[in-house]
Amino acid sequence: MLENDVHTLRQAYADARDETDPFEKFNRAQGMGAVRDPYPDLAAMRAQGAVHKLNLAALMGDVHLTADNLMAASEIYTVLSYDAVFEVLRDGARFSSAGYQKSMGVVMGHTILGMDGEEHLRHRSLLSRAFTPRAIERWESELVRPIVNEYVDRLAARGHADLVRELTFPFPVRVVAAMMGLPEADHARFHRLAVELISVAVDWEGGIRAARELRALFAPVVAARRRTARDDLISVLAHAELDGMHLSDEAIYAFLCLLAPAGAETTYRSSSNLLFGLLTHPDQFDAVRRDSSLVPQTIEEGLRWEPPLLGILRTASADTELAGVAIPAGAPVSVNLGGANRDPSRWSEPDRFDVFREQKPHLAFAIGPHVCLGMHLARMETRVLLQTLFERLPNLRLDPDAKDVHITGLIFRSPRELPVRFDPARPIAM
Ligand code: HEM
Structure with a gap:
């Protein structure tokens, strides 16, 4: 987080409070509309140093960021270079994730996102049983392809x-x-509640209410799957066991609450960003459409270039030092994945979207103990999306009449719209 960002967020939070539509409220709180391109500022700061100290108390005034852990701190440290971000994320002992407990934990419960060490390891190994390669293969054919096709049909x-x-x-x-395994009739409600849940920073009562309603949505399904397992994620979680340890109902609810924003917000935005990159670079779009072997590296370049989630949070566990900057115990550390992904010491011309560039791992999914649990699912969803669009929407291009389509946002980033034209499918002759 940079000084300008704090001012922007102040304004964004104030705007978001007055917004009644839950999706728009969340978007505004993420600086969507207010911040078009944070990368020049990030680059200028990174050129001065990998780690920056910001006096939060002086800047924030009465604005409550997601957490009292941030507000209690008078300063925050922002990490911007690839190497420094990598070092923080790899070292879960030195840089704790427990700060999330005081923010998202209030509404989601105790999730793996806010756990450290042994507790995190045990929970993660139970939860990861739901994300096996076999499960992902099955989700591809049974869920993702039919769902994507259903939307394209329309x-x-x-x-x-x-x-x-x-x-x-x-x-x-x-x-x-x-x-x-939620009933289809509950899907729309689930989405709205999930967005309200993570808007807790700008609408406290709404966030708490959404948490309560989500638990009420999950409870009968969890109870039913405890009695009789089916072929869905809640069944896997209800019956997972490690050294005699089972997941409690509360642990399952917390994980399910986390999955909505973790799995939906990010994938929606990253696939939108990738499509924006391709549609605004028609030569690359054509090359990938002609040669499907380019699809995996295209997905990675989209994630590197415009990660959907720019910043994540850690807390220094003890007095430490990072890239020559002393960080006191308890200080919040804002880890800028976007800054890391555009570090010119790792990628030449990092601001350029280039699916042909030399492939090197990026940090959009983080790294270390908390590396994204759903990254293979997210990649598969994006691949299916691209393949379906290539197959079913010939001559797909950005609408030439569209005005000023762009990516926006400071914490979560994506375009608000992607108006396109394509050759319409002919109705099937009977
Ligand atoms: C392109 C899409 C995605 C991106 C960019 C992304 C990014 C991330 C990042 C950066 C983290 C680390 C957060 C932190 O440590 O502070 C994370 C964790 C996580 N993600 Fe994703 N994610 C994506 C999709 C998904 C999907 C589809 C799922 C599941 C449905 C998912 C589930 C999770 C979970 C459960 C964690 C917590 C892991 C842990 O704490 O051990 N994510 N993700």
Whole structure:
């Protein structure tokens, strides 16, 4: 987080409080609309040093960021270079994740995101049983392909669409809800509640209410799967066991609460960002459409270039030093994944979207003990999305009449819309 960002967030939070639509409220609180391109500022700061100290108390005034852990601290340390971000994320003992407990934990419960050490390891190994390669293969054919195709069916004959509103926004949350095994009638409600839950920083009562309602949505399904297992994620969690340890109902609810934002918000935004990159670089779009072997590196370049989630949080466990900067015990550390992914010491011309660039691992999914548990699922969803669009929407291009389509946001980033044109599918002759 940089000084300008704090001012922007102050304004964004104030705007978001007045917003009544839950999706728009969350978007505004993420600086969407207010921040178009944070990368020049990040680059300028990174050029001065990998780690920066910011006097938070002086800047924030009465604005409550997500957490009292931030507000209690008078200063925050922002980490911007690839090497320093890598060092923080790899060292879970020196840089704790427990800070999330005081923010998202209040509404989600005790999730793996906010656990450290042995406790994290044990929970993660139980939860990761739901994300095996076999499960991902099955989700691809049984959930992701049918769901993506269902949305494309609705627009394919039309010749034009907004790919955000009609495809990238709704499909990942449907996938998460279907993976869990929630009844289809509850999917829309699940999405709205999930967004309200993570808007807790700007609407406290709304966040708490959403947490309560989500638990009420999950409870009968968890109870039913405890009695009789089915072929879904809640069944796996209800019956997972490690050295005699089972997941309590509360632990399952917490994980399910985490999955909605973790699995849907990120994938919706990352696939929108990738499509934006391709649609605004038609030569690269054509090359990938012609040669499907380029799809994996295209997905990675999209994630490197515009990660959907720019910043994550850690707390220094003890007095320490990072890239020559002393950080006191208890200080919040804002880890800038976007800054790391555009570090010019690792990637030449890092601001350029280039699916042909030399491939090197990026940090959009983080790294270390908390590396994204759903990254293979997210990659598969994005691959299916691209393949389906290539197959079913010939001559896909950005609508030439569209004005100023762009990516926006400070914490979560994505385009608000992707107006496109394509050759309409002909109705099947009977
Ligand atoms: C492109 C899409 C995605 C991106 C960029 C992304 C990014 C991340 C990042 C950066 C973290 C680390 C957070 C931290 O340590 O503070 C994380 C953790 C996590 N992600 Fe993802 N994620 C994506 C998709 C998904 C999906 C589809 C799921 C599951 C449905 C998922 C589930 C999780 C979980 C459960 C964690 C917590 C892991 C732990 O604490 O051990 N993510 N993700």
